[in-house]
Amino acid sequence: MSRHPLFDQVLGQLSDRHREQVEAAFALLEHSNEPVHRQHLPALEDANARAGLAELLRRTGRTLVAVDGGLHWTSGYDDAVVAELTEAGWQPLPEIDRAVLVLVLVHSVAIPRSEEQLAADAWLSPYPTPTAEILRRSKLPTTEAKAALSRLTATGLIKLARGGDTDGGYVPGPQLLRLTPAARERLQDQLILCAAPDHPLAAAIRDRRRQLPKG
Incomplete structure (x- = not known):
């Protein structure tokens, strides 16, 4: 070769x-x-x-x-x-997959973090999002939502967590660990703003963004 x-x-x-x-x-x-x-x-x-x-x-x-x-x-x-x-508009995931991924991240990472159950930079979560919750919240046809879960699992963006203290569900996958510190912070901020817009963390994020230089 x-x-x-x-x-x-x-x-x-x-x-x-x-x-x-x-x-x-x-x-x-x-x-x-x-x-x-x-x-x-x-x-x-x-x-x-x-x-x-x-x-x-x-x-x-x-x-x-x-x-x-x-x-x-x-x-x-x-x-x-x-x-x-x-800036060029590149997006590797279809819209359905992005919606399902956000649901998993919100329920497994953002909500626990807003309740101070996860560290600020944590991506390994002991709080799986049940499949039933994903199907209910996404409002997608069951077959489409399950297909998105399968694709996201295959790419390592999420993974299935079984047993333990819960009935199991989906948690962030290992590919999210490839995010740089700056990328992790941006995603964490967006998740907090989405999951808990009235939380003090969200207010702090908005204040910090207002103070950033324009350009």
């Missing part, structure tokens, strides 16, 4: 060992379903290898994203790339 010339352009100055580490880390970060434990990413331990990995990701519109304070790592879209794609 031929190698993409970008690898030679970015990694050409690295030693063979460090280059192998960077290429392995790039593959793991981009293709693993879950964030990768740092012990499996030796490229992060060497300054030159880490710089090569960061540059390789940057050249493909991606960036390193720390999870669990850096114990695990993944990759995600660079914030500048997200801004360009958004």
Whole structure:
């Protein structure tokens, strides 16, 4: 299999060992379903290898994203790339899927956070949204809503949580851990404004946005 010339352009100055580490880390970060434990990413331990990995990701519109304070790592879209794609009107999810995803995030993340049951930056939630609640709230035909749940689960944006103290349901999936800190904050803010517009958190978000410079 031929190698993409970008690898030679970015990694050409690295030693063979460090280059192998960077290429392995790039593959793991981009293709693993879950964030990768740092012990499996030796490229992060060497300054030159880490710089090569960061540059390789940057050249493909991606960036390193720390999870669990850096114990695990993944990759995600660079914030500048997200801004360009958004301005161009790019939207990878159909409207039905977006509506169902928002319902899961509101009930599993935003409402618990507004009730101070989740940390401000938490995406792992012990509060699954029951399927019946999704079907009721979405007001979509059952077959369409279930099809959206299947698609979102297949992409890792949500996952099915069974048993425990509840009857189970859907919670955020591992792909949301690919969001950068800035992207997580934007999404969290939008969810709070949607789920609890009269909550003090929502008022604080609106005040903060009013104070941002225009332009």
